Amino acid sequence: MSTTSYRSKIASAKLTDWVEPSFEDLCGISNSSFAPQTKPSGLVRRQQKNKEHPLFINSSHSEFQKTKRSKYFSREKSSSQIENDPWVVKYKPETQTELAVHKKKIEEVEVWLKAHAVQRQPKQGGSLLLLTGPPGCGKTATVQVLAKDLGVQLQEWINPILMNFRRDDVKNIFDCESSCQMFSSQSQTGLFQEFLLRANKYTKLQMVGDSTETDRKLILVEDMPNIFYREPASLHQILRRFVQTGRCPLVFIVSDSISGDINQRLLFPKEIQEELSFSNISFNPVAPTSMMKVLNRIATSETNWSGGRVAVPDKTALELLCCGSSGDIRNAINSLHFSSLTDSSLQRPNKREKTGHKPGKLSSRAKQKQNLEKSLVKQEHLQAIGGKDASLFLFRALGKILYCKREPATESNLPRLPLHLSVHERDPLLVEPEAVVEKSHMPGDLFNLYLHQNYLDFLTDIDDVVRASKYMSTADILTGDWNSRAALREYSASVATRGVMHSNTARAYAHCQGRVGFKPLHKPQWLLINKKYRENCLAAKTLFSNFCLTSLCLQTQLLPYLALLTNPMRNQGPKIPDHIKEALDVPISVSELQNALKSLKLGSAPGNDSSDCFYPRHWPIAPEETFLEIET
Ligand SMILES: Nc1ncnc2c1ncn2[C@@H]1O[C@H](COP(=O)(O)OP(=O)(O)OP(=O)(O)O)[C@@H](O)[C@H]1O
Incomplete structure (x- = not known):
């Protein structure tokens, strides 16, 4: 055995000691080919560093290089490595039928890709597509699957990590012996512009297993450079040039945030979209039925594959997971994965279950109550490990207050009011108003304004109107003083929402909740x-x-x-x-x-x-x- 190979073995052993398991798919290669043979010279060191430099790799990011490499080597993964993959990766959709996205949306994207990437006219210029929708609804997955189906190369921009400037770097930059001088600092805008230029001009670096037959390509930008949020005009300038000189389509994926489509409006305002002839396809959250199908498929295959080692949740638990993830399939699959882990360290003892009743005969009502409690406990448990902050679209939140749904009261959950207060008797509410306001992600006083604009249409009795308007006035007083406004906002919203709901005597009981029908909701005149x-x-x-x-x-x-x-x-x-x-x-x-x-x-x-x-x-x-x- 030569000394070099022996040394490389030691080096690789050392490497694998501390880099595993995160880089284990790279270890096979690093052992033989990437292990340092000799101490690298200044130039070699710089060359190695330069490899990490965004401009030296196709998609300008060493992290990206890593993911690329791991994708590339994923074909050679052993079964244990596959087992360790997160389920979102393991069950990544490969075909259109596997996508949990509405067929029409897939069709829309497919038609666009065919027109702009497959059947491109020679002097078509660069076409632009904007995909929007909530996070985790499968926008990227759809583009990836379709690109594969249509034989289109995907070139993705990923933001470079800004390299820290070390003392060595200064030496290297001013190193007189070095033949090439390079200053590695460059603006984000410059890097992005350069990436577009290169991606537009050259084909992708050939990875093993990539097909060589196609020269059709598509540039994908999901990870938007931060600078464009501060200076959207510079992005617009780059895009104007791209539209004239582009040789392939450019797809932007912008996910909605809690505050709605604010990013989209900032980066791609209507005028720019019109000027640059953007196509816009908007995705919806994944439908519960599609989500259930995917979760069921994963659950079944995991149960079969693991031979009982994985405790996959039952159907009701899967339904709860579906509800908790608000149409985000990534979140749902991750929650399923975590909740299936049988690792005892992840299981929290359930006090209520531990101190439960001794088995005996229970009345049907008690059984019902116990089932309800169990499902609530389960929900709590699942929500604790994967529940997504479910936000409510504003008008849905308003509807929950104005339509004021109630459930029949049972003796256990509602002690009767004394006779002289019986006018205030109501069945329990189906929703908690404070939670509704919170989920609307709107300040309480602003929510009150919407309520104030719309509550009249939902009341049928003049006395109800009088009572509700009194509550609205009280709520208004609570936020009148700017000194205490921030602290009293939530109380104010609580008074207004509960006040309006309580005043609506036509909907005081679960049994008298006739259909109100559709009523349009309006923006406050205020x-x-x-x-x-x-x-x-x-x-x-x-x-x-x-x-x-x-x-x-x-x-x-x-x-x-x-x-x-x-x-x-x-x-x-x-x-x-x-x-x-x-x-x-x-x-x-x-x-x-x-x-x-x-x-x-x-x-x-x-x-x-x-x-x-x-x-x-x-x-x-x-x-x-x-x-x-x-x-x-
Ligand atoms: N049947 C499926 N359909 C869609 N995605 C799936 C499916 N099964 C698993 N996944 C995984 O769910 C994730 C969906 O995330 P994706 O990146 O496509 O969402 P997105 O809409 O682009 O949101 P974001 O902007 O947050 O990335 C991917 O990791 C994908 O591999």
């Missing part, structure tokens, strides 16, 4: 009025900036005074035309007020120009005095 108010404040402040008055003072004192000037009884001047009277009514915009003052010939906007700064004849005090008054 938002529009508040916008106008802010605009007017700004206008008044600009117009009367020399007065140094607060906008509140301007709106409640100065502008009303101007409005009073339009009263012909007080104003001895010429008769004021109606349109000016209207213009002088509060609220008023800057230009309207300026026009009004000019045409009144009473004065220009005070302070605009000192030479022609005069004020109406009936002005109570000169503006300078007002200023002095405020100063003192």
